[in-house]
Amino acid sequence: MKSNKKAVMGETVFMMYRLILITLIALAVLGVSSVFYSHYILVRPAEALIMTRQIADCFTLEEKNFEEVEERKVLSFCGYEEKEIERFFVKVNFLDNSGNIIKSVYQGDDGAMWVKDLYEKQKENVKSIEKYAPGYYLSEYPLYNKNNGEEIIMKVEVLVNE
Amino acid sequence: MHEVIIHIILAGLILAIFFMATSEKINARGVRQQVLEKQTALLIDSAIPYTNIEISKDNINGIIRKIELKDGRIYIEIEGLTSFNGYPYFTKYSVNIEETPNKFIIKIE
Numbered sequence: 001m002k003s004n005k006k007a008v009m010g011e012t013v014f015m016m017y018r019l020i021l022i023t024l025i026a027l028a029v030l031g032v033s034s035v036f037y038s039h040y041i042l043v044r045p046a047e048a049l050i051m052t053r054q055i056a057d058c059f060t061l062e063e064k065n066f067e068e069v070e071e072r073k074v075l076s077f078c079g080y081e082e083k084e085i086e087r088f089f090v091k092v093n094f095l096d097n098s099g100n101i102i103k104s105v106y107q108g109d110d111g112a113m114w115v116k117d118l119y120e121k122q123k124e125n126v127k128s129i130e131k132y133a134p135g136y137y138l139s140e141y142p143l144y145n146k147n148n149g150e151e152i153i154m155k156v157e158v159l160v161n162e
Numbered sequence: 163m164h165e166v167i168i169h170i171i172l173a174g175l176i177l178a179i180f181f182m183a184t185s186e187k188i189n190a191r192g193v194r195q196q197v198l199e200k201q202t203a204l205l206i207d208s209a210i211p212y213t214n215i216e217i218s219k220d221n222i223n224g225i226i227r228k229i230e231l232k233d234g235r236i237y238i239e240i241e242g243l244t245s246f247n248g249y250p251y252f253t254k255y256s257v258n259i260e261e262t263p264n265k266f267i268i269k270i271e
Contacts, residue, residue, distance in 0.1 A: 011165065015165070015168075015169065018169065018173075019172055019173070019176070022172075022173045022176055022177075023176055026176055026177050026180045027180065030180045030181065030183070038192075039192075039193045039196070040196075041193075041196055041197060041200055043200045043203075043204060046204055047204070047207060047252075050204065050207045050208045051207075051252070053208070054207075054208075054254075078254065079254035080252060080254050081254075083233070083234055084234050084250075084251075084252040084253070085252060087250065088252075
């Protein structure tokens with residue numbers, strides 16, 4: 001009777017061991033296939049383009065004076081709240097006709113530019129990291145200096161992180 | 163013999179549970195939800211004041227049950243698939259959602 005009990009116990013332990021093994025194999029196989037087949041749609045470059053235009057509109061259509069912007073607060077100056085712009089780094093350079101910088105303003109973590117450069121260098125070698133790359137857009141817009149009526153150039157650079 | 167059958171049934175159950183969990187993640191419903199959330203977020207990002215974005219409940223991406231805006235993110239529930247992460251939007255204007263019997267209206271003011 002005793003040996004029979006032991007045999008049943010042994011079989012139960014063996015069954016548990018098998019089930020755990022099957023669970024682990026299922027987890028590994030289906031986990032890998034889930035990562036492989038999941039589809040990611042990258043919209044950060046589009047977001048960077050939209051933000052570039054919004055910043056340009058802020059100084060052109062909305063006619064805000066660029067000379068009133070604090071050096072590190074360009075997005076707040078254009079009306080964005082802190083929690084919405086955590087993913088962004090925006091830099092705006094105002095240049096005269098000779099290409100000299102009249103004023104330079106920015107907001108966000110400028111370390112993100114270093115991350116972008118790293119992605120640019122590595123994307124040739126590792127295609128799979130492309131979906132993690134930050135969105136980036138750079139554009140120039142003409143602008144009138146309200147103080148002296150001269151035409152200047154506004155160079156807007158936007159980077160969007162994950 | 164009985165033990166083998168129990169083994170097979172249990173193993174089959176485990177595989178079925180994992181298969182369902184995986185298919186939930188990779189099926190078209192999840193992709194369509196992602197598409198709709200990102201499209202709508204981009205529309206909000208680029209909208210000017212007094213714009214109304216109308217989204218039909220019987221949408222090309224599936225039947226939309228709920229659209230929610232919370233902490234700067236948009237969450238869209240398609241065919242019972244709840245959105246846990248949503249997608250962030252940015253706008254300097256006020257955004258509100260109005261629900262009618264057959265569509266959602268996102269108002270940017």
